[in-house]
Amino acid sequence: MLVKVTVGSLGLDRNDDTPVMVLHEEEGERILPIWIGPNEAGAIAIQLADKVVKRPMTHDLLVTIIKAFGGELTKIAIDRRDEGTYFAELFLGHDERRFTLDARPSDSVALALRTGAEILVAEDLLITREAVRGSRGTDP
Amino acid sequence: MLVSVRVKRLGLDPRTHTPVVVLGREDDEREFPIWIGPAEAASIGVRLAGKSFPRPLTHDLMVGVIAGFGGSLTRVAIDRVERGTIHAKLCLEREGRILTLDARPSDSIAAALRAGAEIVVNDEFLAPPSVELLPWDEEAARSRPGLEGWTVAEESAEESPGEAEDTGESPCS
Numbered sequence: 001m002l003v004k005v006t007v008g009s010l011g012l013d014r015n016d017d018t019p020v021m022v023l024h025e026e027e028g029e030r031i032l033p034i035w036i037g038p039n040e041a042g043a044i045a046i047q048l049a050d051k052v053v054k055r056p057m058t059h060d061l062l063v064t065i066i067k068a069f070g071g072e073l074t075k076i077a078i079d080r081r082d083e084g085t086y087f088a089e090l091f092l093g094h095d096e097r098r099f100t101l102d103a104r105p106s107d108s109v110a111l112a113l114r115t116g117a118e119i120l121v122a123e124d125l126l127i128t129r130e131a132v133r134g135s136r137g138t139d140p
Numbered sequence: 141m142l143v144s145v146r147v148k149r150l151g152l153d154p155r156t157h158t159p160v161v162v163l164g165r166e167d168d169e170r171e172f173p174i175w176i177g178p179a180e181a182a183s184i185g186v187r188l189a190g191k192s193f194p195r196p197l198t199h200d201l202m203v204g205v206i207a208g209f210g211g212s213l214t215r216v217a218i219d220r221v222e223r224g225t226i227h228a229k230l231c232l233e234r235e236g237r238i239l240t241l242d243a244r245p246s247d248s249i250a251a252a253l254r255a256g257a258e259i260v261v262n263d264e265f266l267a268p269p270s271v272e273l274l275p276w277d278e279e280a281a282r283s284r285p286g287l288e289g290w291t292v293a294e295e296s297a298e299e300s301p302g303e304a305e306d307t308g309e310s311p312c313s
Contacts, residue, residue: 039179
């Protein structure tokens, strides 16, 4: 079952300076921390801070392309994990045509934040805050 | 005048430790170097090396989105400089209609390499090589800056090729 989440925080893992994005369950206490790359972290941080940049960044351009085709990103879902790598899907389309694309969670979240699309996570991926220390999973 | 170019190489400016993508033409010693950011360089570098990353990178998604909507990227045009910043356009086609989108040169080049699209530049931007570059090395360039060190790449040429006016004509046709 897919559960709605929000981006609760974006920070740096103190052990090795790797950025980590923490998704929070909207109607509950469980979370999903995902270790991501610095560039994707930057793209997410800029959106969270609501900053405007002078030239369209890669994710901004992606959103522009989607809109230019008259389509939308309706939702994203982080729906499975395989040996430490999380997998996500983008749900895209317009009235005549809907499709999904395999994507990394970081790109998916960076796009969802820009379009207001729902961010969903498979319930069995969520963990309690106490369990975090043992479960490092990546974007990659 | 717009001329067809290819990516000659990816280099690293030893003075600034910044990646540089160098465009040029066959049988023409002139080049057009563009200073870009590390993420964009990595994305271009993966393609130039003929490698693939195990998971889709952002530019792979871009090409996937275009194809998913039934369109194609036919050409990218790096055609204009404004206040030292180089501007590019993506030429997208779908069902006979052409869409022109404003973009950064690095994103345009990274997408073009994946889509097999033509890369064209304003001929005035090509000049005899003037900067010494090291070969771009992903390990050296990856400095793990963390969030504080992350910056937006402005995408400039070291010596501004000179303002080229936007004539208003689309470079896509």
